[in-house]
Amino acid sequence: MTHSQAVKGFDKGVTKAIAASPTGFFNLLKSDVEAWHDGLIPKTIKMQSPNGTVFLVSIGDDGKLAVTKEGDSDGNTTSN
Secondary structure, eight states: OOHHHHHHHHHHHHHHHHHHOHHHHHHHHHHHHHHHHTTOOOSEEEEEOTTSOEEEEEEOTTSOEEEEETTOOSOOOEEO
């Protein structure tokens, strides 16, 4: 599986999880949301896809989000 395919799979998994249980998904992120509200924004958030792959989501100084597969040391990232 390529990094791009993994990111697409991650996106589909997150969308499916939110659609299936919006409240449950929010509860998973609630502590992070509360920290953001208090101005304690973490630099990197770990998220896990349905197949167990862990991704690191971060935001750069330019405001772009970057998604990196955890343990991927070859520098492959996807950003928007």
